[in-house]
Amino acid sequence: MDFEEIKALDDQYVAHTYVRFPLALVRGENATVWDPNDKKYIDFTSGIGVNSFGFCDEGWVSAVTRQAGLLQHTSNLYYTEPCVEAAKLLCERTGMKKVFFANSGAEANEGAIKTARKYSFDKYGAGRDRIATLYNSFHGRTVTTLAATGQEVFHNYFFPFTEGFDYLPANDAAALSQIGDKHCAVMLELVQGEGGVIPLDRAYVQAVARLCAERDILLIVGEVQTGVGRTGTLYAFQQFGITPDLVTSAKGLGGGLPLAAVLFGDKTENVLGPGDHATTFGGNPVACAAAAYLLGRMDEFFLDEVARKGEYLREQLAGMHGIKSVSGMGMMFGAELEEGLEAKTVLLEAMRQGVLVLTAKTKLRLLPPLSITWHEMQTGLSALERALASF
């Protein structure tokens, strides 16, 4: 099918919940992807932080196809090897104690929220169920995770939302005094991704962790976007000198297959028992085989290279005409544009020039595959530079 045919069918049969760009993608190889006319693009998006090893990495494809040829799904009534392998690697590499596998970021956050409330209920009884999150956060699209999201634009139409969320200004230690004896948890992203790729201050995060530890309030770190190597360590919390009680992971975890996880720490590893929580597809063997492969390859050497490539990209972006400043960590960037430049307009011109980027609020956002080559980075940067120079 050519682009027009695909678009016409999408318009007719696919629910109009997405604003798509005028581009169909056909095949890809690492950070390079082709449209139906065989035009080539450098991918600085990774499918929004999902394709950790880019498109169709050889080792990833063989791990996935091998498992698909053995067992594609069993239900959680049975044990499978990929599930335990992925869980073991996640625990060994993070110091967390147990894993619950889910299918999406929102679902992982729901799992963490349920765990926090049950932990408090079991220990203190009813009434200590509130969860503090941050303004400008993003935690998902279910009715509960929308409520957890500290942005008014998301609190529309779908009333009534789940109760029990309070929003605090990020990086404001004084505002932590609003956390009281009705709270069971604080939930935050260490780099607010959708909110504009804004890292939290290390001192603030440590103050939150201290307060949580003192009051037996659980610290939930939402690493749906920052996890799985994105920031240059396997999880971002490992750079903040904290030990969360719950970590949620999703986007990059399956390298392109739907897989999410709730990681439980010392306090939370036994909170959920048989029947308390479940999901049909959770721990799917094919998705877990992908994760086990991915985690196995993300050793210190690989992560150091991610950090190095991240520094290079950041410097190059910061030096570009039209870019005012660059925020982020590792290979996660928000580029603030000069006055008069609109992110969406720049994105569309970048696409014409052969590079795919994202936006977050008024910024350009870049989440390149962690495996992007130095040559692909240079090609993509040149295309972005041409796009910016055209305004």
Ligand SMILES: *Cc1c(COP(=O)(O)O)cnc(C)c1O
């Ligand atoms: C993308 C994202 C989510 C939602 O993940 P889904 O898989 O779309 O449900 C939640 N939290 C953060 C930080 C995210 O970036």
